[in-house]
Amino acid sequence: MNVVPTSENGSPPVYREIAEELRGQIRSGRYADGDRLPGENTLMERHGVARATARQALSVLINEGLAVAVRGSGIYVRLFRPVRRHGARRLSKELWGQGRAIWQTDGEERGYEVDGLCVDETVADGHVARALGLAEGGGVLRRSRRYLVEGRPVQRAVSYLPLTVLVDSAAARRVREHDSGPGGIYARLAELGQAPAHFTEEIRVRMPTPEESQELRLAPGTPVLEVARTALTSEHRPVEFNEITMDGSAYVLQYDFDA
């Protein structure tokens, strides 16, 4: 529950006001990435508050992911520049057709890693079956992995492909391997005669489950973005459904389109 606490007279408690002031100074650049924030003693003196109040104010910023405590040294500003994810540009055929990974456009010059990769076969349940136009219980290949940028986990993506599409071939075998090869699964689908031509992305937002909080190392009070993408062939047959759960504080999603 995210109830904003108020003091008896209805105004926010003092520790929140101090946190808000520091937050404003971080946003305005008065304290930049890596700067040391005023410590408990400074805040106590400056605002005439008890140590517990000063500590609470600093912990708000730490919980929001705007600051980190360095043991024995102090509290430092730690800003993470959100990943800008371009809806259409990153999925253009030119990109995966040239054997590039979709993530090369998101990570820009920033390092990214993949871990927790898991490839298995399963059956499509309710919404996955609907998205892929399969009967309930239809077989799918599931590829699940976590992405990290600058060492910070930013998303978990779980991709489903109908087994009926993966007819025996080198491309179909490669899709089942951990490294799905140059251009990734979209390039393999093209080799199978099932090149994605259209995409639909649905965006929802919600608070995370405890498991998601842990896996994405979310600061308390951080929502997740859910992007559900369906890839369709030129005949509008669905060939992939991808459920992506993102750290909401780590992303800006961008979509460009014409009138």
Added chain:
Amino acid sequence: MNVVPTSENGSPPVYREIAEELRGQIRSGRYADGDRLPGENTLMERHGVARATARQALSVLINEGLAVAVRGSGIYVRLFRPVRRHGARRLSKELWGQGRAIWQTDGEERGYEVDGLCVDETVADGHVARALGLAEGGGVLRRSRRYLVEGRPVQRAVSYLPLTVLVDSAAARRVREHDSGPGGIYARLAELGQAPAHFTEEIRVRMPTPEESQELRLAPGTPVLEVARTALTSEHRPVEFNEITMDGSAYVLQYDFDA
């Protein structure tokens, strides 16, 4: 702060487990919109818990907006079908060129209202100036309004237009009125020779401010979606910047595009 409470052994407390079970039964359709949920007595008996625990479980669902208490009667499932907002389709020239309101595609067959409309002149600050390519302090017309669907507030939209675009004319005068006329401000911009041809939408997510919680009547723990849209002419000159703050639980954003 959205700390998920855990009991001493690290598992979620019983009231959360009960809430999770009821939530699952609502999602699966076992309890449909308008159905009465099991009351405190039933939950106490069924789960062998104290009244306070049963009450806490039900209050989780109420806080999430999945249920409402009807005084003297019980707790009822109250589902709000999210508004599906089609990124590109709703902004197509055919639509506003025909004098239709953009909201007619979102509200579908559902009633929507606008309130809290406010039109004034102001100066563009940091990010608004940047989005519109204006010098800091450049003059803008600001149009702000709240939208409601089925009586529920779902978003606040604040639109900014550079005053330099609004050269004296019937269309420019109409943009300053509460009712901006058939097809809205995009139709008026077209009459001014500044028809929007391209759009960029940026999506961010965060927890609401106390003012936003109040204005959008957000259940505790509900994040907001921020959509920042820039409308550009065919020469890529920005002619409008629109900041939309949405109840995150009331929307599904959809974007369709080609590979």
